Amino acid sequence: MSEHRDEPANAIAPHERIDAAEAISLLQELVRIRSPFFEEDEMANAVYDWLDERGLEPEYHAVSEPEITGFEGRNVVARIEGTDPDAPTLMLNGHMDTVQLVDGWDEDPLSGRIEDGKCYGQGACDMKGGLVSLLVAFEALADLQLRGDVVLTAVVGEEGPYGLGTYQLLCDGLTDDVDGAIVAEPGPTIAQQELENPALILGSRGGVRYEITVIGDAAHAAHPERGTNAVVDAARIATAFDEMQCATHPVLGSGSVCPLEIRGGDDPLSVPDRCSLAVNRHVVPGETEAVVLEQASALVSELDLDSSVEIELRDVPSEDARFGPYVTNEEHGLVRALADSSERLTGAEPAVGYFSSIGDFNHLGHTAKIPTIMIGPDGDNVHRSGEYVYTDEVGAVARIVADAAAAWLK
Ligand SMILES: [Zn+2]
CATH class of the missing domain: 3.40.630.10 (Zn peptidases)
Structure with a gap:
């Protein structure tokens, strides 16, 4: 009082x-x-x-x-x-x-x-x-x-x-x-x-990080047409992300996407059959984890690649530890x-x-x-x-x- x-x-x-x-x-x-x-x-x-x-x-x-x-x-x-x-x-x-x-x-x-x-x-x-x-x-x-x-x-x-x-x-x-x-x-x-x-x-x-694994098919590098090149397909995915349009919020502006790291292929004479790609994604309200995962799947299906592609979000200590x-x-x-x-x-x-x-x-x-x-x-x-x-x-x-x-x- x-x-x-x-x-x-x-x-x-x-x-x-x-x-x-x-x-x-x-x-x-x-x-x-x-x-x-x-x-x-x-x-x-x-x-x-x-x-x-x-x-x-x-x-x-x-x-x-x-x-x-x-x-x-x-x-x-x-x-x-x-x-x-x-x-x-x-x-x-x-x-x-x-x-x-x-x-x-x-x-x-x-x-x-x-x-x-x-x-x-x-x-x-x-x-x-x-x-x-x-x-x-x-x-x-x-x-x-x-x-x-x-x-x-x-x-x-x-x-x-x-x-x-x-x-x-x-x-x-x-x-x-x-x-x-x-x-x-x-x-x-x-x-x-x-x-x-x-x-x-x-x-x-907010922000999330995609961890993407691209799995192709190995072949001798002298005959790339006989294999499925995971590095090339990962590069196609990175380029598609780079050109992607994100949602816009009235005060926070637009979401954004930035390929961060691409890693794969170390055999000098083989078509690489595995490549990983990390992509940063900044999000605005409405772009939940489910939404951004769905966006990435849609983007990859659109490319119609021969590789198979797994898309995950970076491992976190707990689901609610993501930055929303x-x-x-x-x-x-x-x-x-x-x-x-x-x-x-x-x-x-x-x-x-x-x-x-x-x-x-x-x-x-x-x-x-x-x-x-x-x-x-x-x-x-x-x-x-x-x-x-x-x-x-x-x-x-x-x-x-x-x-x-x-x-x-x-
Ligand atoms: Zn600080």
Whole structure:
């Protein structure tokens, strides 16, 4: 009940509780920790310790996928309990891992060097900057005695296959009571279209991968007409995919298809009788697994090949671990709260955009059906050398998130 709240603590507005200098020093500390996907232990310890030192009661959450990847890791989770069990619950989600360190850096890829308002390092923008925004926003929310809960999830394995860290949150019920999620991926850099920050990314396409096996008939290479060449038929399938038209969605744009890998035939004097083909397929709502499998079968039958063709989707830890598309309603209360806070704190109405590829947000937005919004500090060169994040945006996003969360959960 509001009359029993600690008035002096609440008298400070949520965004005024953000210490930008503290955020930047945490950013540098985290950028200096090497944490490519599946090697996040040191990073998880640092995030845990930071929360623990502030009395925010973090817990490790075990992530395990023994069948395909053999990965065992730990998310870090913390919860601020609200005063009203009927009030909404907000999830703040950020990944602790980065891509593997890429070649081409002309300095230490983990320098955390700051120059001209940019902090450099692999993962600085994707997404240690955003993770720091969420951590300091979470700290700012801790004393506010809000009605709703805030669940902070610092996850592993986002850049690896299947987004295992966030997927484990779903498997273990940590998303069950969540009514809205903020994922602090860098907005403009990953958006389909040019945007200015602050930007709210309200949806994303999904993605699947076809694994296609083409089986022909071997013969001596001197007489190719006597066999059925699986490599040639796989090439015909790849070309047909390349020319395929995909469905279009009003805001997510069109689905897309990209042949990725073709492999077969290694005998110097034989018509190859086996070839495999991998094809990436980005999908929009309505393009379910059944639909895309049916499309591929139709495309292959149309070609009337002599080879036989098996079409499957890539093996996943579980059927619902696929990345499905989603769109969050612009009128949802959390979207409105973020838009209002952005406008109030920056003077500009935030841009709204959509992302074209896949990530943890698909698990939250599609599978868990949580209204999911990405907002994060921007930068450039993500997944490349020279990656940086704008330092002033780390604090700016934290202020917006803290302010909007407090308004939505008050
Ligand atoms: Zn990311």
